[in-house]
Amino acid sequence: MPETNVSFKLCDILLPREQIRKRVAELAGMINSEYRNERLVLVGVLKGAVIFTADLARMIEDSIDVRMDFMAVSSYGNSSSSSGAVKIIKDMDTPALNQNIILVEDIMDTGLTLSYLKDMLMARNPKSLKTCVLLEKPERKKVECAIEYRGFEIPDEFVVGYGLDYAGRWRNLSDIWRVVEG
Numbered sequence: 001m002p003e004t005n006v007s008f009k010l011c012d013i014l015l016p017r018e019q020i021r022k023r024v025a026e027l028a029g030m031i032n033s034e035y036r037n038e039r040l041v042l043v044g045v046l047k048g049a050v051i052f053t054a055d056l057a058r059m060i061e062d063s064i065d066v067r068m069d070f071m072a073v074s075s076y077g078n079s080s081s082s083s084g085a086v087k088i089i090k091d092m093d094t095p096a097l098n099q100n101i102i103l104v105e106d107i108m109d110t111g112l113t114l115s116y117l118k119d120m121l122m123a124r125n126p127k128s129l130k131t132c133v134l135l136e137k138p139e140r141k142k143v144e145c146a147i148e149y150r151g152f153e154i155p156d157e158f159v160v161g162y163g164l165d166y167a168g169r170w171r172n173l174s175d176i177w178r179v180v181e182g
């Protein structure tokens with residue numbers, strides 16, 4: 001995460017909207033073939049995964065009985081180094097017991113947030129638990145955490161747009177942009 005005492009500006013587009021749309025459709029296609037005629041709870045992690053979760057949900061076919069739920073988390077400590085300890089600001093509304101759950105995240109950086117949330121939900125004995133992550137930065141990974149549905153691997157650069165923010169800004173952009181100091 002860039003330091004907050006320097007300012008950042010948009011640099012260039014890393015992933016254009018058409019490429020994102022095509023990949024989200026592919027991920028939805030995989031989910032459609034694996035959960036046909038089943039019940040599924042999509043759990044988006046606020047706020048970064050809101051746009052991704054909404055787009056993905058609309059591409060899931062009608063034979064799947066979908067519930068949408070959300071969790072909000074914040075990491076303890078300073079924002080530039082994730083400690084792995086995650087504070088739950090808002091939990092799921094749906095009980096996880098015996099449900100097919102897909103945890104939907106915007107980005108996996110160190111993997112600490114996702115692995116914490118997975119462990120927490122697994123302890124609630126869901127029928128199944130998978131993760132769907134739009135972006136992964138493999139170079140930053142600190143913990144192993146399986147991702148069943150992955151959008152894109154990206155380099156170790158800070159990105160915004162399509163739900164991702166820098167200090168609350170740029171979530172609304174349709175493309176995913178690199179930011180630079182300036």
Ligand code: IMP
Nearest residue numbers: 082108109110111112113158159164165
């Ligand atoms: P992790 O626990 O280190 O995997 O951190 C994941 C969280 O860090 C994400 O949910 C984002 O909130 C934030 N994050 C990491 N990299 C970026 C980025 O490039 N852009 C925006 N947010 C990021």
